[in-house]
Amino acid sequence: MTAFRLTCPTCPETYRIEDGRFSCPRRGEAGDHLLRRVGLEGNAAARAIARGWERAGAGSFLRLQALFSARELAGEDGYRRIHDRLEEALAAREGTVFRVTPLLPQPALAAALGRSGPLWVKDETGNVGGSHKGRHLFATLLYLEALAARGDAPGKPELAIYSCGNAALAAAAVARAGGYRLRAFVPADVDPRIASLLEERGALVERIARAQTGEGDPCYLAFREALRRPGVLPFACAGNDNWSNIEGGSALGWEIVLALRGHAAAVDHVVLQVGGAAFARAVAQAFEEAFSLGFLPRLPKIHACQPEGGFPFVRGWALALAAYAARGGGSAGIPCDRLAPPAEALGRLAAFLRAEGPSLSPLVDRFAADFAGPAARAVLAEIARRPGAFFWPWDGAAPQSLAHGILDDLPYDGTGLLPAVLRTGGRAVILPEARIRSAWETARAATGIPVCPTGAAGLAGLMELEAQGLLNPAESVLVVFTGRDRSADPPPKGPATP
Numbered sequence: 402m403t404a405f406r407l408t409c410p411t412c413p414e415t416y417r418i419e420d421g422r423f424s425c426p427r428r429g430e431a432g433d434h435l436l437r438r439v440g441l442e443g444n445a446a447a448r449a450i451a452r453g454w455e456r457a458g459a460g461s462f463l464r465l466q467a468l469f470s471a472r473e474l475a476g477e478d479g480y481r482r483i484h485d486r487l488e489e490a491l492a493a494r495e496g497t498v499f500r501v502t503p504l505l506p507q508p509a510l511a512a513a514l515g516r517s518g519p520l521w522v523k524d525e526t527g528n529v530g531g532s533h534k535g536r537h538l539f540a541t542l543l544y545l546e547a548l549a550a551r552g553d554a555p556g557k558p559e560l561a562i563y564s565c566g567n568a569a570l571a572a573a574a575v576a577r578a579g580g581y582r583l584r585a586f587v588p589a590d591v592d593p594r595i596a597s598l599l600e601e602r603g604a605l606v607e608r609i610a611r612a613q614t615g616e617g618d619p620c621y622l623a624f625r626e627a628l629r630r631p632g633v634l635p636f637a638c639a640g641n642d643n644w645s646n647i648e649g650g651s652a653l654g655w656e657i658v659l660a661l662r663g664h665a666a667a668v669d670h671v672v673l674q675v676g677g678a679a680f681a682r683a684v685a686q687a688f689e690e691a692f693s694l695g696f697l698p699r700l701p702k703i704h705a706c707q708p709e710g711g712f713p714f715v716r717g718w719a720l721a722l723a724a725y726a727a728r729g730g731g732s733a734g735i736p737c738d739r740l741a742p743p744a745e746a747l748g749r750l751a752a753f754l755r756a757e758g759p760s761l762s763p764l765v766d767r768f769a770a771d772f773a774g775p776a777a778r779a780v781l782a783e784i785a786r787r788p789g790a791f792f793w794p795w796d797g798a799a800p801q802s803l804a805h806g807i808l809d810d811l812p813y814d815g816t817g818l819l820p821a822v823l824r825t826g827g828r829a830v831i832l833p834e835a836r837i838r839s840a841w842e843t844a845r846a847a848t849g850i851p852v853c854p855t856g857a858a859g860l861a862g863l864m865e866l867e868a869q870g871l872l873n874p875a876e877s878v879l880v881v882f883t884g885r886d887r888s889a890d891p892p893p894k895g896p897a898t899p
């Protein structure tokens with residue numbers, strides 16, 4: 402029996418990582434069934450993390466091996482063998498492997514924003530596949546291979562993913578390194594460069610058209626359908642279908658924590674872009690684990706941001722605040738009428754948050770201060786009991802944004818992320834399109850990093866928080882540039898060969 406195990410917020414059972422389960426067997430029934438991997442605790446775990454990190458020069462998945470279930474399952478030598486074999490295949494086929502990515506203060510960017518406090522940027526644009534997504538999936542690949550090494554996995558399953566770009570591309574690179582076949586469900590209007598890169602990597606690309614909103618992402622629904630076939634496993638960057646990818650994403654957060662320690666620096670705020678919320682949930686989890694293991698003196702405020710073209714996580718956050726206010730006998734004045742036509746209700750909520758954001762500060766602070774108290778606990782229990790009352794598929798106009806990589810219909814990991822935002826007194830803000838464009842242009846001009854608009858959306862969140870007076874420009878802040886801009890890449894060379 403390993404120290405790591407899986408817990409469900411609704412089911413009383415604890416699941417073993419040895420069993421190769423990717424989601425709660427009772428998902429689909431009432432309540433929140435998002436699995437959490439727990440067990441990274443105690444002095445031995447803290448020492449293992451610190452010791453691994455000292456191996457400067459080694460890859461991220463070796464330095465941070467103490468985080469991964471694959472390491473728990475295979476032991477140190479077994480993990481090393483699996484890791485090295487996969488890394489070699491990645492190097493041969495992609496010409497790159499998972500290294501610890503750069504984390505640097507960006508004084509010119511801070512100055513361009515008129516900030517006096519430090520602004521740290523974690524740069525994922527040079528990572529495998531051009532984004533942070535590969536990290537999530539490499540942890541899943543290691544887990545699959547660790548299961549296979551125990552004889553617990555029957556042959557090589559087909560892997561499936563739904564994505565509009567970076568995640569599918571990272572999945573194709575990682576799956577190919579492991580010798581797995583990948584089926585990628587992508588929107589019909591997928592960037593031809595992405596489709597071509599997927600096909601080059603042997604992925605089966607299925608293009609799915611969107612007819613309407615409110616029913617959920619059609620690519621996701623097609624992916625779910627594929628999972629019903631025997632021998633198909635979820636290779637998605639979302640914790641509801643595949644908890645193990647969150648371990649890979651949490652390594653990004655741990656790299657930040659450990660590198661900041663190396664600089665003897667701390668951050669007051671972390672601003673994270675949210676689509677499906679796996680990235681933000683994973684980074685928040687790393688900060689929470691690092692805090693409980695004694696790597697951090699205090700938690701930074703964890704903020705989330707989404708485009709005005711699709712903000713179902715911000716809506717869920719606002720509803721949680723409203724539920725908390727209702728229990729305290731007060732009213733936050735947050736408009737949340739589920740009987741109104743969706744587009745109208747969303748417009749009212751966006752207008753309220755834009756105009757009245759600062760007036761919510763006492764409520765946000767009270768929730769954070771009272772996080773262990775009965776009223777806050779009752780709200781969290783209500784979210785676990787009725788997650789669909791807080792998060793449901795986007796039912797506004799067809800989602801659109803320059804930051805199109807974070808337009809998920811549903812924050813699949815919303816219930817995993819939300820407690821971290823509430824606990825730390827963070828905010829969830831809506832990004833006007835002009836802010837997204839301005840953040841992207843400023844980011845590129847001031848840092849020279851070839852970041853894409855989605856990748857710079859966390860910076861847009863910082864700018865929005867400061868514009869609304871919700872964040873003091875003298876405090877220290879961290880954002881993650883999650884993905885590389887491919888728009889300057891050469892176009893695909895004619896029809897791809899399978």
Ligand SMILES: [Zn+2]
Nearest residue numbers: 409412425434
């Ligand atoms: Zn469950």
